[in-house]
Amino acid sequence: xxxxxxxxxxxxxVCWGISGGIADILMTKGWDPIVISxxxxxxxxxxxxxxxxxxFRQNWSSSPRLYVWSILAGVGVAGNFTFYFLSIQASSIxxxxxxxxxxxxxxxxxxxxxxxxRSTWFKWGCxxxxxxxxxxxxxxxxxxxISVSFPGAAAGIAAGLSYALFIFGFKNxxxxxxxxxxxxxxxxxxxxxxxxxxxxxxxxxxxxSSDIGWFLxxxxxxxxxxxxxxxxxIRWTAASTASMVAMVEPVxxxxxxxxxxxxxxxxxxxxxxxxxxxxxxxxxxKQSD
Numbered sequence: 003x004x005x006x007x008x009x010x011x012x013x014x015x016v017c018w019g020i021s022g023g024i025a026d027i028l029m030t031k032g033w034d035p036i037v038i039s040x041x042x043x044x045x046x047x048x049x050x051x052x053x054x055x056x057x058f059r060q061n062w063s064s065s066p067r068l069y070v071w072s073i074l075a076g077v078g079v080a081g082n083f084t085f086y087f088l089s090i091q092a093s094s095i096x097x098x099x100x101x102x103x104x105x106x107x108x109x110x111x112x113x114x115x116x117x118x119x120r121s122t123w124f125k126w127g128c129x130x131x132x133x134x135x136x137x138x139x140x141x142x143x144x145x146x147x148i149s150v151s152f153p154g155a156a157a158g159i160a161a162g163l164s165y166a167l168f169i170f171g172f173k174n175x176x177x178x179x180x181x182x183x184x185x186x187x188x189x190x191x192x193x194x195x196x197x198x199x200x201x202x203x204x205x206x207x208x209x210x211s212s213d214i215g216w217f218l219x220x221x222x223x224x225x226x227x228x229x230x231x232x233x234x235x236i237r238w239t240a241a242s243t244a245s246m247v248a249m250v251e252p253v254x255x256x257x258x259x260x261x262x263x264x265x266x267x268x269x270x271x272x273x274x275x276x277x278x279x280x281x282x283x284x285x286x287x288k289q290s291d
Contacts, residue, residue, distance in 0.1 A: 010235025019254020045221020075171025101158025
C-alpha cells in the first residue's frame with residue numbers, strides 16, 4: 003500500500019512538471035505569473051467542488067481540525083506559487099528552484115522535532131542526493147552566472163517553507179476527511195489568497211483570450227488531476243518521503259522543455275536528472291519494503 007502511495011505522489015509530481023511547461027508557454031505569451039497561478043487553482047477548485055457536490059452528504063464534515071489543516075494547505079500552495087515567482091523575478095530561476103526544493107529539509111526537520119518520524123542516515127542521504135541533483139539540474143553551482151539578491155533568496159526560502167506547509171496540511175487533512183472535502187476547502191482558500199494579489203483586469207482578459215484553452219489545460223493537469231493523486235497518495239506516505247519523491251517535478255519540467263519547447267540539456271544537467279531519479283527510485287523501493 004505504501005508503494006502505491008509513493009507511486010501516486012510521483013504521478014502528481016509528473017503532472018506538476020508538465021504544468022510548469024504549460025505555464026512557461028503562457029508566460030512567453032505575455033501573461034502575468036500570478037494570473038496564471040490563479041487560473042490554475044480556480045479550475046482545480048471547480049473540479050474539486052463538483053466532485054464534492056456529487057456525494058454531498060458523504061463528503062460533508064464538521065470537524066474543525068479538517069478545516070484548519072485544509073486552509074493551511076491552501077495557503078501553503080498559494081504561498082509556494084507566489085514566492086516562487088517573486089524569487090524568479092528578484093534573482094533567477096536556478097536560484098528560485100534550488101531554494102524552493104529545499105522543502106524536504108524543512109519537512110524532515112519538522113517531522114523530527116514533532117517526533118512524527120525518526121532521524122536516519124538513509125533519509126539524510128536521500129535529501130543530500132536530491133538537493134545535489136537539483137543544483138546540477140538548475141545550474142546553481144555556477145556562481146559566476148548567478149546573481150543572488152536578498153529579496154530573491156528570502157522569497158525562495160519562503161517558497162520552500164510554503165511547500166513544507168502544504169505537505170503537512172494535506173497530510174493531516176487527508177487523515178481526517180475525504181479527499182473531495184480537503185481539496186475543496188484548500189483550493190477555495192488558495193483562490194481567495196491569490197485573488198488579493200492578482201491584477202483583476204488581466205484576469206478578466208484571460209477569459210476572452212485565445213489562450214483560454216491553455217489556462218483550462220493548466221488547471222486540469224496542474225491542479226484537478228495532480229492534487230487528487232497527491233492527496234490520495236499522501237495518505238499512505240510519510241511526509242518526508244512525499245516531499246522527496248515529489249522532486250521528480252523539475253525532471254519532468256526539463257524533459258517537457260526538451261521534447262516540446264526545443265530546450266537543450268547539458269551533460270551536467272543530465273547527470274543531475276539521473277541523480278534525482280536514482281535517489282527517488284531507491285527511496286521508493288525502501289519505502290515499499
